[in-house]
Amino acid sequence: MLEISELRKRFGGGPDAPGGKVALDGVSFAVRPGELFGFVGANGAGKTTTMRIVMGVLQADSGTVTWQGRPLARDDRQRFGYMPEERGLYQKMRVAEQVEYFGRLHGMSAVAARKATDDLLERLGVAERRNDTVQALSLGNQQRVQLAVALVHDPQVLVLDEPFSGLDPIAVDALAAALQERCRGGVPVIFSSHQLELVERLCDSVGIVAAGRMVATGAVDDLRAAEGDTLRVVVRDPAPGWADGLPGTVTVTGARHILRTTDGDDQEILRRAVKAGHVEHFGVERPTLTEIFKEAVA
Amino acid sequence: MNGLMLVARREILTQIRTRAFVIGLLVTAVLVGALTYAPKLFDRPDTYALGTVDSEQLPLQAAAPEAEFEWRSFPDEAAARAAVLAGDVDAVLVDGTKVLTDGELDGELGLLLQSVNREVRLGAAGVSIPPLQVESVGADARYQSARTGIAVVLVIVLFMLLLGQAMMVAMGVVEEKGSRIVEILLSTLRPWQLLGGKIIGLGVLGLINMVTILAVGLGAASVSGLAEDFPPGIAGLVTAVLVWFVLGYAFFATLAAAFASLVSRQEELGSVTTPLTMVIMATYFVAFYATNEPTGTLATVMSYVPPFSSMVMPVRMAATEVPLWQAGASMAGMVVAVVAVLAFGAKVYERAVLRTGARVKLGEVLRAT
Numbered sequence: 001m002l003e004i005s006e007l008r009k010r011f012g013g014g015p016d017a018p019g020g021k022v023a024l025d026g027v028s029f030a031v032r033p034g035e036l037f038g039f040v041g042a043n044g045a046g047k048t049t050t051m052r053i054v055m056g057v058l059q060a061d062s063g064t065v066t067w068q069g070r071p072l073a074r075d076d077r078q079r080f081g082y083m084p085e086e087r088g089l090y091q092k093m094r095v096a097e098q099v100e101y102f103g104r105l106h107g108m109s110a111v112a113a114r115k116a117t118d119d120l121l122e123r124l125g126v127a128e129r130r131n132d133t134v135q136a137l138s139l140g141n142q143q144r145v146q147l148a149v150a151l152v153h154d155p156q157v158l159v160l161d162e163p164f165s166g167l168d169p170i171a172v173d174a175l176a177a178a179l180q181e182r183c184r185g186g187v188p189v190i191f192s193s194h195q196l197e198l199v200e201r202l203c204d205s206v207g208i209v210a211a212g213r214m215v216a217t218g219a220v221d222d223l224r225a226a227e228g229d230t231l232r233v234v235v236r237d238p239a240p241g242w243a244d245g246l247p248g249t250v251t252v253t254g255a256r257h258i259l260r261t262t263d264g265d266d267q268e269i270l271r272r273a274v275k276a277g278h279v280e281h282f283g284v285e286r287p288t289l290t291e292i293f294k295e296a297v298a
Numbered sequence: 299m300n301g302l303m304l305v306a307r308r309e310i311l312t313q314i315r316t317r318a319f320v321i322g323l324l325v326t327a328v329l330v331g332a333l334t335y336a337p338k339l340f341d342r343p344d345t346y347a348l349g350t351v352d353s354e355q356l357p358l359q360a361a362a363p364e365a366e367f368e369w370r371s372f373p374d375e376a377a378a379r380a381a382v383l384a385g386d387v388d389a390v391l392v393d394g395t396k397v398l399t400d401g402e403l404d405g406e407l408g409l410l411l412q413s414v415n416r417e418v419r420l421g422a423a424g425v426s427i428p429p430l431q432v433e434s435v436g437a438d439a440r441y442q443s444a445r446t447g448i449a450v451v452l453v454i455v456l457f458m459l460l461l462g463q464a465m466m467v468a469m470g471v472v473e474e475k476g477s478r479i480v481e482i483l484l485s486t487l488r489p490w491q492l493l494g495g496k497i498i499g500l501g502v503l504g505l506i507n508m509v510t511i512l513a514v515g516l517g518a519a520s521v522s523g524l525a526e527d528f529p530p531g532i533a534g535l536v537t538a539v540l541v542w543f544v545l546g547y548a549f550f551a552t553l554a555a556a557f558a559s560l561v562s563r564q565e566e567l568g569s570v571t572t573p574l575t576m577v578i579m580a581t582y583f584v585a586f587y588a589t590n591e592p593t594g595t596l597a598t599v600m601s602y603v604p605p606f607s608s609m610v611m612p613v614r615m616a617a618t619e620v621p622l623w624q625a626g627a628s629m630a631g632m633v634v635a636v637v638a639v640l641a642f643g644a645k646v647y648e649r650a651v652l653r654t655g656a657r658v659k660l661g662e663v664l665r666a667t
Contacts, residue, residue, distance in 0.1 A: 055485040057652050078486050086654075088479030093312060104304055105486050149482065 002054075002157055002188050003030045007063035009049055009212075023049045024060070025212035031157075031188040031205075036179060038203035038220075039192040040289075042297055046212045047192040048085050051161050054190070055082045067157070078106055081155030085162050087146050089134045096121060096130035099148045106153035113152065120148045125174065140171045147175060151182070158182060160191040164198060176202055200289040210297040220289065227287045227295070231266055233259040234281035235273045242276030256280070301487045305495025306502070309470070313503050323507060327514045333451065334518035346407055349390035351378045356391065356414045441529035448528070449589040449616040452539060455511055456609050457582040459543065463504040464550040464578070468558035468571055470496050475651050476562045489648040497551050501544065508543050512536055538625065539612050545629070546608030548636045550578060552643035559651040560658045570657065577605065585609035592617035602628050604635035 005028045012020035024046045031037040039047050052058040054065050056077050065072045090098055096117050103113030121127040124144040126137075134142060143166065150158065158179070164172050180202070183189050193199050199206055200220055207217040216223055235242070235257045243250050246269055248261025257277075259269070266284075273279045287295075313319050344365040348358075351372050358367050370387070372378040375398075378390040382400050388407060390398040397403065397411060420427065474480040474492075483492055516532070519525040525532075557570045584606055588597035592614050601611040601620075607628045614620050650658045 052481070055481070057481045057484050074488075080485065082482055082485050084478045084481040086478040088474075088477045088482055090312075090473070090479060091477070093308075101304070101308055102482065102486075105301060105483070107300075107486075 001030055001032050001068065002190075003064075003066045004028060004050065004054065005064055005066075007050060007053055007060045007065075009046075009053065009058070009060050022212050024053075024063075026063070027209060027212065027214050028063075029207045029214055029217050031190055033186045033188050034183050035188050035205060036183045036203045037188065037190045038199035038206040039190055039209065040194070040196060040199055040206060040293060041192075041209035045209045045297075047209055048161055050209070051082075051159050051190065051192065052084075054159055055080065076156075079153065079156045081150035081153070081158045081160075083146055083150045083160040083163055087142065089142065089146060089149065091135040092133050094131050094133055095126065095137070095145050098134065099145065099152050102149045103152040106155075108153055116152050116154065117148070120152055124148055124178065139166055140168060143167055143171065143175070147178065151178070156187060158187055158189040158191075160189070162193060163191050164193050164195055172198065196289045196293055206289065208293055208296045215296045216292065223292055224286045224289075227292050228262045229284045229286055231259075231261050231264075231269065232281065232283055232285050233269060233273050233279065235259070235276055236278040236280055238273070238277035242272060246272060301491040302495045302498070305487070305492055306499035309496055309499025310502055313466075313500070314506075319503070323510055326507065327510055330451075330455075330511050330515045331518040334515050334524060335522045344406070346389075346404075347387040349378055349381060349387040351375050351390060351392045353391045353394040356411065356418060358410055358414055361414050361417075362410055441527065444524075444527040445529055445617050446589060448535075449592065449613045450586075451515070452616050453582065453585045453589060453609055453613050455508070456539070456543060456546065456612065457578070457585070459504050459507055460546050460550050460608070461575070461578050463500050463547055464554040464574070465571070466500050466503075467497060467551040468554040468567055469564065470500070471555050471558035471647070471651070472561060472564050472567055475559060475654060476564065478654060480651055484652065489651065490644050493552075493555055493644060493647050497548070497555065501547050501551065504543070504547055505540070508540060512539070535612075535616055538615055541629065542608050542612045542632075545632045545636055546605060549605045549608065549632070549639050550574065552636075552639045556643035556646040556650075557660075559647045560660060560663070562654045562657075566657055581606050581609050585613045588613045589617055602631055604632045607632050 007024045007027045008022075009024040010020045010022050027046060027050055029037070039050070041047050049058065053060045054072070056072070056074070067076050070076075093101070099117040099120065100110075100113045103116055104110065108116065118127070121130055124147065126141050126144050126148070129137060129141060134145060137145065143163075147160075147163065150160065160179075163175060163179075167175060176198070179189055179191070203220060205217070205219045206223065208215050218226075231248070237255050238257050243257070243259055246259065246261070247264035248259055251258050251260075259273075261269070270279070270282055273282070345368070346358075346365060347368045347370075348355075349370050349372050351374060355369050358365075372381060372390065375392055378387075378392065378398055381387050382390055382398050385400065388399070389403060389411070391411070392398060394415075403411075417427070471493075474483065480492070516525070516536070519528065553574050554571060557574060558567060561567060561570050584596065584600050588594070588600070588610050591597055597610060597614055600606040601614050601624075611620070611625060611628045615625060646660065646663050649663045
């Protein structure tokens with residue numbers, strides 16, 4: 001299990017120069033083996049900073065990152081796979097050589113690195129571009145190579161910063177499939193994204209971060225349940241004042257009145273609606289991740 | 299250690315296969331070869347066409363082994379005069395007593411004819427005069443022009459390679475920082491491995507260049523015969539130049555990497571490496587001046603001051619005799635400087651290379667704890 005607890009980080013300033021900008025203000029969460037953890041938050045909320053601290057390219061002011069109960073060491077990170085927010089590849093290096101090079105940097109033998117590279121490029125659908133330089137590839141294909149770099153050494157943890165940004169729907173599906181496959185193999189995967197529908201569809205659990213704090217974290221279903229179900233009733237041409245005394249809010253669009261509420265007696269509400277006009281819709285809705293997110297960061 | 303070597307290997311393999319590297323190497327080799335060949339092509343020995351009328355040929359060849367003499371004989375003086383006027387011969391010796399020329403006689407040839415004539419007559423009379431022995435009480439000046447030539451070529455080659463390779467290191471550092479690939483690299487490598495591997499890899503490429511230049515130069519010189527004029531101890535000089543190149547490169551490349559790690563874009567590289575470029579230029583100018591006055595005070599003093607010593611000392615060693623202890627002392631000083639620069643450069647690089655975005659201030663990096 002990868003556990004992040006109470007990470008704090010301030011940029012600029014310092015002990016003798018107070019001020020600066022607080023990037024992280026006590027971020028904590030845990031990712032279990034085989035769990036796909038979606039990391040969401042507004043721009044500048046602290047997602048990238050957290051991931052960079054996990055990968056050891058940034059030092060936290062305080063707080064700990066532990067892996068299997070021990071503080072994360074350099075040798076552990078050797079077996080992590082990382083995709084930084086701004087893509088980093090050698091533009092003038094050939095695709096296969098580059099992936100192989102990173103495999104070897106992560107401690108693989110030349111033979112093992114070559115084999116893993118071949119397999120991976122095949123599976124990601126860029127095998128026929130193996131001898132092209134990276135700069136000759138389309139953005140989508142560069143992204144696949146970037147993923148191959150993160151995956152080549154069969155990492156025990158995956159940390160991916162915005163892996164889906166800039167991809168077309170086909171590439172998104174290919175990448176999602178690759179991540180789910182790693183997850184099934186028991187690898188904890190953390191990735192950040194602004195595509196909340198995608199996070200909702202893919203992730204077992206999510207963490208919502210706002211202004212350097214983790215404002216909500218847990219399984220997607222739990223978060224939705226905790227938020228509570230919403231009853232939505234649509235009535236056409238109701239009598240004026242039909243909803244007086246009922247809980248919730250009413251919005252009017254043309255002839256339609258829409259009532260939303262999280263409490264009250266649903267049967268009583270239905271009876272009032274039927275009496276007042278033509279009921280077009282009556283149902284219980286769970287909030288989407290987008291709604292939870294907006295609520296959480298508001 | 300493994301990481302260090304992997305990084306170095308990548309640098310070498312990536313560069314060595316580029317067209318720029320291969321063409322650069324070929325062009326340098328051809329240039330150096332041509333430069334080495336040129337003096338022999340333009341520096342032809344003096345050739346004199348001489349004639350005789352009723353005379354013995356004078357043994358001029360023995361007196362002037364460098365020059366070439368062509369002799370022909372004429373049946374009478376009239377034929378000889380015609381040949382002199384036509385420019386077929388420079389001078390004709392008539393009856394062993396008179397020399398015919400067209401206008402003034404070439405000074406050197408005149409002296410030669412007169413003195414050899416005198417010697418032959420005296421010898422015939424049974425008098426022999428032992429030639430004067432010449433002894434130089436100053437430095438051995440026999441090889442001076444060859445020495446100066448070698449020194450000039452050396453300083454240009456050292457300058458170009460040191461500057462070129464240091465800039466390659468700087469560009470490589472910015473490439474990695476700007477593309478953020480450094481984040482992936484440093485999640486598995488230590489900063490010193492990445493920095494050291496890059497410096498070693500590009501240094502090996504510089505050495506390949508250096509060795510090619512030296513080999514082509516020496517090869518061409520021995521084929522053209524220029525090598526006969528070379529002073530003794532060329533092998534020692536070549537070894538020293540290679541060592542000085544490595545030291546100078548380590549010094550400048552480390553500083554280049556440290557300064558480059560402060561910026562994230564290639565466009566900013568120029569401004570941040572300007573001070574370093576100036577130091578390399580200054581070193582070059584002092585060294586070039588030293589080729590002219592290798593025993594002057596400036597050359598002597600600067601050959602001990604790092605990093606000037608990295609170019610000035612090899613120039614002094616090429617241009618004049620330098621006692622071994624002086625070369626050793628200067629080298630020891632440079633080694634100390636290199637170690638200091640490595641410590642400084644590694645610290646700056648480690649602290650700055652992950653701080654992408656705006657240019658990082660050097661003072662800020664050094665103050666940080």
